[in-house]
Amino acid sequence: MSELMNPDDFRAALEKAIVGKAATKAPFSVAWANGTLSREHLCRWAENHYHYVGPFADYLGYVYARMPAHYTEAKDFLLHNMYEEEIGGDRHTDLLIRFAEACGTTRERVTNPDNMSATTRGLQGWCYSVAMREDPIVAVAALVVGLESQVPSIYRKQTPTLREKYKFSDSEVEFFDLHIVSDEIHGERGYQIVLEHANTPDLQQRCLKICEVGAQMRLLYTTALYWDYVAKDIPLNQLEGFQGQAQRELVKAA
Amino acid sequence: MPSVVLHRHGQVHQGEVKENTNLVVRAGIKQFPHPHLRYGCGMGKCLRCACRILKGAEHLPEPNWKEKARLGDDRLGQGYRLMCQIWFTHDVELEQDEAPLQPLAVPAA
Numbered sequence: 156m157s158e159l160m161n162p163d164d165f166r167a168a169l170e171k172a173i174v175g176k177a178a179t180k181a182p183f184s185v186a187w188a189n190g191t192l193s194r195e196h197l198c199r200w201a202e203n204h205y206h207y208v209g210p211f212a213d214y215l216g217y218v219y220a221r222m223p224a225h226y227t228e229a230k231d232f233l234l235h236n237m238y239e240e241e242i243g244g245d246r247h248t249d250l251l252i253r254f255a256e257a258c259g260t261t262r263e264r265v266t267n268p269d270n271m272s273a274t275t276r277g278l279q280g281w282c283y284s285v286a287m288r289e290d291p292i293v294a295v296a297a298l299v300v301g302l303e304s305q306v307p308s309i310y311r312k313q314t315p316t317l318r319e320k321y322k323f324s325d326s327e328v329e330f331f332d333l334h335i336v337s338d339e340i341h342g343e344r345g346y347q348i349v350l351e352h353a354n355t356p357d358l359q360q361r362c363l364k365i366c367e368v369g370a371q372m373r374l375l376y377t378t379a380l381y382w383d384y385v386a387k388d389i390p391l392n393q394l395e396g397f398q399g400q401a402q403r404e405l406v407k408a409a
Numbered sequence: 410m411p412s413v414v415l416h417r418h419g420q421v422h423q424g425e426v427k428e429n430t431n432l433v434v435r436a437g438i439k440q441f442p443h444p445h446l447r448y449g450c451g452m453g454k455c456l457r458c459a460c461r462i463l464k465g466a467e468h469l470p471e472p473n474w475k476e477k478a479r480l481g482d483d484r485l486g487q488g489y490r491l492m493c494q495i496w497f498t499h500d501v502e503l504e505q506d507e508a509p510l511q512p513l514a515v516p517a518a
Contacts, residue, residue, distance in 0.1 A: 239450070239451065243449070243450045243451075243452075244449075244450030244451075244452045244454040244455060245452065245454065325473070325474040325475075326474070329452070332452075332453075332475075333451065333452040333453075336431060336433060336434055336451045336452065336493055337451045337452065339431070339434045339437075340433075340434050340437030340438055340451065343434075343437075343438040344437070344438055344439075347438065347439070
């Protein structure tokens, strides 16, 4: 039986649970950061990514409904997060579609669920399942700590490349810019909620496990993007910067 | 660690932040300058986080495209910047107006 960890040790354990499976190690992310993806590859990314992040407020809505009423700050955070996704400024999915259109695809193609891969459908289904069925604190650990908190580090690497190598305009890459700020807030608030409310050894262990699984799911999704759309054009052995540990992680995840 | 001095409601609030800190992110995670800094969308659109830089402007990056589009030359010239768009690396002194600024209309693309 595990003992209850103090907040510092628990946080370190959560971070460790995510880092080994971080999506930045996936070949698709490496190719993106290198500037070697084509606009057609980015179209396929957008057509898939929409179906993963598009329902994010829906996922959180299920968690919100099941979060105990006396966890007022946690409920307020979820509500605020949903608000920002949808109506706080520009709707985040509209900014994703703006980027998609700049890549050469259309709003109709992006929003059509027939254009996502089976793996993306799996990630979306996992998010819904976690939101509806897990303890709400465990669900926050999965969706916010395990998934959303990764976004700023991913987009910090990818966004400069979009401007400098792919030559997108500022407006076209606004989707990425805004998440560097918003998801840093969301991720950190997610950590705060989980650290406060995962107050039994069992709950802490469930949070750790689901963070690891969440990061694994995102890595799997990102890895599948490579195999489904990019591998035919850029074989792994020609992918600059994709070697060693990252390659082993890929084999484990696949 | 950069020192941040924030003037608001006739009061002065001071704190230290880690290098390369965004004040809207800090306020969003309930750390100084929370609860003193007003902010909104976090995406450079609503201007609720706009502050006038009193000291330390020389260390700031040039205004980005959102600040240029939403604040305009006049307000940039008066020292206004958007806190959601800046990561601070040096000491800074700021003042936030009682009423939020109104964003300039951005022409449709």
